[in-house]
Amino acid sequence: MGAERLRGVVALDGPSGTGKSTVARRLARQLAAGYLDTGAMYRAATLAVLRAGVDPADPEAVPVAVRAVVEVGTDPASPAVQLAGEDVAVEIRGEPVTSAVSAVSAHPEVRQRLVDQQRRIIASVLASGRQGIVVEGRDIGTVVAPEAPLKVYLTASAQVRARRRGNQDRRAGRGGDQASTLVAVQRRDELDSGRVTSPLRPAEDAVVLDTTELDVPGVLTALRRLATERGLVELAGGGPR
Incomplete structure (x- = not known):
């Protein structure tokens, strides 16, 4: 069997702890595609705000602080x-x-700046030899790439997501008990879903995939x-699967 590759955009959205980053990276690797973690961009912008000593809720100072180049x-x-x-991948x-990331991400100017950059990155990858990209975040199917031929909204129970996030933190050497992690996950859900600009929600034509009972494979x-059914998977050098 020849190697398979992705063509076009797969948009993966969903709240924290659904496994977006893990499955997005693995899917991209399996299908010789590009990968874009938009959440990492908002986190880097948040770090810029914190380093500048700016209040994450300040509507005037935050957009100025995030002018630092995020790549x-x-x-x-x-x-x-x-x-x-x-390199700030760990920090x-x-x-x-x-x-602080939910507060910083809620500013319309911050979102517009990063969305514009995300769209340029997607266009660049699609114009390159890869021809396909897996993009993960919280507003990909609704705002960043609403034209994506496959939009998937990953979800899972809050308890399962908190357990996954806690396990992830412990593997990375970060502390935190299960109860506090659950509170943090629920708080992030509320902030991301309740913001005025680009709230967390599935696109109208997204496939909702509950990962509560599913492992990564x-x-x-x-x-x-889903990607194969949409005609987005092809054999290298050939047509659709």
């Missing part, structure tokens, strides 16, 4: 994140950024099936 790689094998030329996952199988 992300699109290689799913090593998705680099840089702020003003500095943006820390508690200070996690606690199970989610990947479902995503590859």
